[in-house]
Amino acid sequence: MTYRSPLGDIRFVLDHVVPFGAVAATERFAEATPDTVEAILTEAAKLCDGVVAPVNGNGDKTPARLENGVVRTSPGFAEAFGAIAEGGWIGVSAPAEHGGMDLPQTVNMSIQDMLSGACLALQLNPLLTQGQIEALEHHASEEIKALYIPKLISGEWSGTMNLTEPQAGSDVGALRTKAEPKGDGSYAITGQKIFITWGDSDVVSNVSHLVLARLPGAAAGTKGISLFIVPKYLPDADGNPGKANALKVVSLEHKLGLHGSPTCVMSYEGATGWLVGEENKGMAAMFTMMNNARLGVGMQGVGVAEAACQKAIDYAQERNQMGVIADHPDVRRMLATMRAEVFAARAIGLSCAVALDMHKATGEGEWAARGAFLTPIAKAYGTDVGCMVSEMAVQVHGGMGYIEETGVAQFYRDVRVTPIYEGTNGIQAMDLVGRKMMDGGEAAYRLLEELEADAEAARAVLPDLAGDLWSAAETLREATEWLTGQDMPARFAGAVPYLRAFARVLGAHYHLRAAMAEGGKGARTNLARVYIRRLLPMYAAHLAEARDGGASVMALSPDDLAA
Numbered sequence: 308m309t310y311r312s313p314l315g316d317i318r319f320v321l322d323h324v325v326p327f328g329a330v331a332a333t334e335r336f337a338e339a340t341p342d343t344v345e346a347i348l349t350e351a352a353k354l355c356d357g358v359v360a361p362v363n364g365n366g367d368k369t370p371a372r373l374e375n376g377v378v379r380t381s382p383g384f385a386e387a388f389g390a391i392a393e394g395g396w397i398g399v400s401a402p403a404e405h406g407g408m409d410l411p412q413t414v415n416m417s418i419q420d421m422l423s424g425a426c427l428a429l430q431l432n433p434l435l436t437q438g439q440i441e442a443l444e445h446h447a448s449e450e451i452k453a454l455y456i457p458k459l460i461s462g463e464w465s466g467t468m469n470l471t472e473p474q475a476g477s478d479v480g481a482l483r484t485k486a487e488p489k490g491d492g493s494y495a496i497t498g499q500k501i502f503i504t505w506g507d508s509d510v511v512s513n514v515s516h517l518v519l520a521r522l523p524g525a526a527a528g529t530k531g532i533s534l535f536i537v538p539k540y541l542p543d544a545d546g547n548p549g550k551a552n553a554l555k556v557v558s559l560e561h562k563l564g565l566h567g568s569p570t571c572v573m574s575y576e577g578a579t580g581w582l583v584g585e586e587n588k589g590m591a592a593m594f595t596m597m598n599n600a601r602l603g604v605g606m607q608g609v610g611v612a613e614a615a616c617q618k619a620i621d622y623a624q625e626r627n628q629m630g631v632i633a634d635h636p637d638v639r640r641m642l643a644t645m646r647a648e649v650f651a652a653r654a655i656g657l658s659c660a661v662a663l664d665m666h667k668a669t670g671e672g673e674w675a676a677r678g679a680f681l682t683p684i685a686k687a688y689g690t691d692v693g694c695m696v697s698e699m700a701v702q703v704h705g706g707m708g709y710i711e712e713t714g715v716a717q718f719y720r721d722v723r724v725t726p727i728y729e730g731t732n733g734i735q736a737m738d739l740v741g742r743k744m745m746d747g748g749e750a751a752y753r754l755l756e757e758l759e760a761d762a763e764a765a766r767a768v769l770p771d772l773a774g775d776l777w778s779a780a781e782t783l784r785e786a787t788e789w790l791t792g793q794d795m796p797a798r799f800a801g802a803v804p805y806l807r808a809f810a811r812v813l814g815a816h817y818h819l820r821a822a823m824a825e826g827g828k829g830a831r832t833n834l835a836r837v838y839i840r841r842l843l844p845m846y847a848a849h850l851a852e853a854r855d856g857g858a859s860v861m862a863l864s865p866d867d868l869a870a
Contacts, residue, residue: 310360310614312352312421316653323824324817325658327413335668336411344414351396351418358390359425366428366567367717373559378507381567384429388510392462397433401440405456413660416606420653423610427721428567432465432505434603439466439517442596446584451536454546455515465511468596469500469518469573477734479519479590480528484575486520486535495577496520496537506571507539507556513548514539517596518580519589526587534589535580554578564720597729598682602659604729605685608693608722609652615700615718616645622704641703645696647838651814652692659685673753680743680750683735688810690725690732697722736802740790748791755784758816765819768827772839776819779812779846786850793856800857808849815843
């Protein structure tokens with residue numbers, strides 16, 4: 308069976324699980340009516356199923372290659388990207404004044420979910436371009452906006468993000484790329500960047516790079532970093548690609564997966580670029596791009612998990628070993644676990660998108676705080692679920708899962724990078740317990756109040772599930788109170804298990820909402836029972852680990868561990 312966009316599940320989440328109706332009720336997003344959203348998602352599903360998904364295997368078997376200084380993409384990628392661009396899918400949430408649809412981010416993330424399940428290697432291109440559009444919209448000069456954003460929205464050009472250098476990965480402040488003023492308002496950019504996703508391709512006429520670099524005399528660390536836009540071809544007087552800029556792709560990385568997505572080593576050799584935002588404020592501008600990208604990466608995990616789950620279910624219903632294996636209790640356990648995890652991760656991601664949309668529509672700080680709080684959870688949990696479900700799909704296939712011709716191993720290899728890029732999941736967890744709890748945990752407490760209220764309301768219909776959720780939320784509240792009283796080293800040592808515990812409780816919350824939406828009887832209620840009875844209890848173990856602090860792990864030196 309081929310990939311099928313989970314349109315019904317997405318619609319159910321939007322209608323019954325996350326408050327998307329509140330977004331559509333705002334003046335800002337009044338055009339996002341149920342009929343409009345239904346039509347848009349239906350067309351996106353047709354694109355994903357009929358055009359994008361069929362090229363997924365091509366990217367794996369015939370990787371992108373560097374040929375005479377130009378990246379040549381996998382067979383079918385140019386045509387599939389052309390369909391994405393022609394349909395306007397890059398500009399779903401982009402400003403209407405530059406040719407975008409100006410629709411809620413929730414709708415866009417629903418589409419990214421489907422695109423990722425169809426072909427993650429290709430989806431990376433429009434996702435990064437969308438992030439660049441967002442950064443330019445908020446920080447670039449009017450001249451740069453007018454020139455670049457329409458080209459990016461239309462898909463004529465694509466966008467990249469250039470942070471990492473050989474010596475500067477998570478420690479961005481260690482970067483050495485230089486920017487020298489040229490005296491005409493432009494800058495000469497010199498340095499090398501690595502891990503540049505879709506740093507070049509033959510599917511667009513120009514590639515627009517956002518590059519972090521250091522001006523002469525700038526302070527050390529992140530405080531001395533500025534952001535520049537550096538195109539592959541310098542725009543001519545009419546805004547069309549003109550003279551080649553002084554930059555090149557040195558090589559393509561050989562990776563575990565995502566073979567169809569060219570990951571470039573870029574060399575900037577006095578390339579001409581223009582400042583985006585203020586001098587030495589580059590990190591703030593780049594984080595505008597990265598924050599949206601982090602939610603998008605979380606939805607990448609959800610999308611690949613969906614595709615892997617579908618493939619495993621199809622195989623289990625066809626494979627006969629002492630009966631159809633889907634009827635074996637352990638296989639059924641794996642399939643139910645996979646489906647329950649995918650639902651929870653999708654709901655968390657779309658709930659985060661709703662919060663971001665509500666803040667954009669109302670300007671209310673509480674929505675901003677909720678969106679900021681949920682972003683690292685959506686990114687980390689979504690990508691962890693992508694890896695776990697993809698690995699379990701291989702297990703359901705048995706020996707055939709280890710054989711490349713079935714195609715199931717590609718999901719695991721492709722999605723494995725998602726917990727790493729756009730800020731590792733460890734960094735997401737530290738962000739959650741650090742920066743996102745600078746309010747003393749207020750955003751967390753507000754969210755937990757909502758969970759407990761929903762649990763109380765569900766007691767009359769589903770008393771056992773509601774009681775389990777209420778107890779978990781109350782225990783999580785106590786752990787949050789403990790955590791906010793610790794110093795940062797102790798918080799960081801328990802950050803990952805704390806994030807996982809919070810994700811588990813949130814997942815149970817959304818499953819309970821789904822069960823209540825169908826009256827406490829039916830397939831979604833049965834799935835909620837699987838999640839709440841089998842998976843939710845893991846939160847207690849995670850909190851026990853989080854409360855241990857850092858003493859036990861830090862007592863072991865690297866030499867001790869190497870022995």
